[in-house]
Amino acid sequence: MRLPIILWGTTLSTGRRLAPDQLRIATIRAKVDVATLPAGGIGEGLALCETLFGERFVPRGDLVAIALSNVNPQNHMAIALCNLTRMERGEAWSQNENITDAVGRLIEALDAERLAIAAALGAAVRTVRQHFHLSFHIEEAPLGEMARAMVGRGDRTMAPATLETRYVLEDVPFGLVPTARLGRLAGRPAVLHEAGIALLSALYGRRPGRGQ
Template sequence: MRVGILGAGAIGFGMAAFLNDAGHRPTIWSPSGQRTRTLAGGAPLVATGAIETSFVPRVAADAAEAVADQDVVLLALPGNGHKMAMDAIAPHLQAGQIVVISSHASFGALYLSRLLARRGVSVPIVAWGTTLTTGRQTSDTQVNVNTVRQRIDLATVPAASIDAGHAICTELFGDRFVRRDGLLAIALSNLNPQNHMGIALCNLTRMERGEKWGQGENVTPAVGRLLEALDAERLAVAEAFGVQVRTIFEHFSLSFHVPMASVSAMNQEMHAAGRGGIGPDTLESRYVLEDVPFGLVPTARLASLAGVPARLHESGIAIFGAAYGRDFAGENDLLPAVGLDGLGPEDLKRLATAGYTPDTAV
């Protein structure tokens, strides 16, 4: 299958390597063009770690080329790039294509649904609760893939497209997808923001000093308890909206192939096996710059809408804002564009199920 990948970072490279090895034809587009300049010159993309491969990918010069003639368009950018990418591809998407968002953030699927409805175009939009791979980009042509996840939560907009979305993802990436009950479940299924908040907050000076430190190694019992408490808040919000989501214990066990135990114990086992990963070595990390505005802020907003306390999430947003001197809630450019203002819980459930139509996408 032909797959246009929007993004040329660690996730985009890992996705391209996986697809190429599975016999598909990935095309990579970097919005800035900087990360694909060497690849465009014919250099091979080299993956190491959980995926070992080397191949020369096709490189798209712009969004139109990234979308043209693709069976699937896969968004693999940080959350702060989602709106920009959706604005770029929406004029070029056509009926018969499928869009996959890996991973979904801040109701972006509804924003894209709104853009397409204004054109009178309808395509299945598949939202993943997390990414297929984890890892780190080591150069403009190399990625080290830390792990390939065994299970990924999935939903579609509109919800009636779930069969098509599940089938296409399974054909591309194998039998690893768990259907969830709509976009609200996916909006509350991405554990990266809460986990990265606890890890970054408790290791902030390491990040600021540029130290090299083991991430799993430093999920100590105290940090593990903080992550578990954050998870309890998220689970309470999901329960209030009547959706089922994976727990943090299931997440670590299934994603990183360790027996279920406390969060700290699972991270220590990952570290002992050499799969604990390396923590961020800069304050300019997606753990904060992406996950706070596009992960913690939407969860806190859903909690407020449901009338559920989320003091840890709200405190994390405030503490990071103070430490960075930034208004992270104001940096989310998706939420104001989605059209959630004035919606109640039931209205939001209906919109998350049906998506926008030409009549409602004003």
Template sequence: MGQEYKVGIAGAGSVAFGTAAFLEHSGQKAMLWSPSGKGTTALAAGAPLTAKGALEGSFSPGIAASAEELVAKSEVIFLALPGYGHKAVLDALIPHLRQDQPVIISSHASFGALYLLDRLAARGVSLPVTVWGTTLLTGRRTGDTVASVNTIRSKIDLATVPAARTPEGLALCQDLFGDRFVPREGLLAISLSNLNPQNHMGIALCNMTRMEHGETWSQGGNVTPNVGRLMEALDAERVAIAEALGLKVRTIFEHYHLSYHVPVASIAEMNAELHEKGIGGQGPATADSRYVTEDVPYGLVVTSVIGRLAGRPAVLHESGTEIFSALYGRDFTKENTLLSELGLERLTLAQVQDACRSGVLPR
């Protein structure tokens, strides 16, 4: 770890709480802002933030009452909330962000970095946006002030936009979170590095009735061989798109090995070992789960868009989107507010690639 920073975290869910605890435990200063205004009420009243599991301790992060206060009192801004909340939170932050104030997005959703930089350019403000392919940790928020941390990841894929500022983005993340980052070849690579949407598609699609019935069920224990094969096929589709673009991304096997510290095997076997170790986690107990409502429009749809640009259609991803839309009676292809604002469909692959390097959208 390097120098001490004041890090403003936009979000108040499990990842935001866990990240705040990690930073405080590491000697950094964290401040939380709940966009809804409800997620930090108990903390604002003086209760400590308690972390349990892979990280233990009691902490007292700062609490911001608004986006303006969060930005004003922080040196670094860190987004830690579901993809469907990114646009509204970015819109709240944009009027207040300062020149060269670093922003970290964990995990990056749907070209949000381009949206942020485009809107800041209209203000005449430029800054580095560092994007992660996944989150620092996994877990659940188990109370108003409690974060249950299942695992802290040893490796996280990272890129910075504009690409020329990658060295400072990497150095900042290492100062804050330690030597766990793998630089990737830009924003497109990171957009193809989040495995949650494909993995959650396989898990949710094949366990939907458990979710609807509100059952308590082992996620790792229900990634059976057939479910595992579906997840592997989805992964192969994503990796093929990356290869067509000349990009290197982590495979599902590397993801499970590095995230959960189990030997490489079939995905069903790796999940079975997680289940045996008691760290396989519980599956969603409701159909109103981020596994679908976030990961379909902000994950599967994004991979499908990139696949079409690359000339490698993501047939399984697109089929999954259509199936979930039929299951839920809604059109998930139209629920991604960031994609609809960016209008990437009007751009060529070369224009998208250039924008991902420079952070500047063509007009």
């Protein structure tokens, strides 16, 4: 059987490698968005995903919805910007404990830009609060409150302790830049996304992506 290319909106689980032969799984997501290329292969793609990982997949119509379903770039940018010196100094710090109310407000403001772009393009995507609810199994609330609820039950996931982190080096060029570009094309400029790209580029001593 010839299978289509299968695309997920996020990872199936979250975790952290503790040693070359040791991994800590933090959570397994209740819902994962999926689409295929070509779009007509969604039946075969969905069947394979469910065979391998269970009935947790939600089919989406196209790649735009998948591209705009990933909240990690916006979330990681807010966390990295607001805690950058911790990363640079190599501190050991808990991510959820430092998603304070202020950081939560920034994430939700970034999320509003993403949702506006998705609406302009006719793509159905979840809010960041819905994402946290389905990923970490906590009740929906302002994001700072949701982070405190995670800490309260013992989820103190450690955050990056280096500037050489995917939170910036992967999520900016492959997450934030495409979202900002889609925003321009859709007539919904993502002002905070573009500001974050510019700020992180300056902090890292790199030029923003062409066209930004």
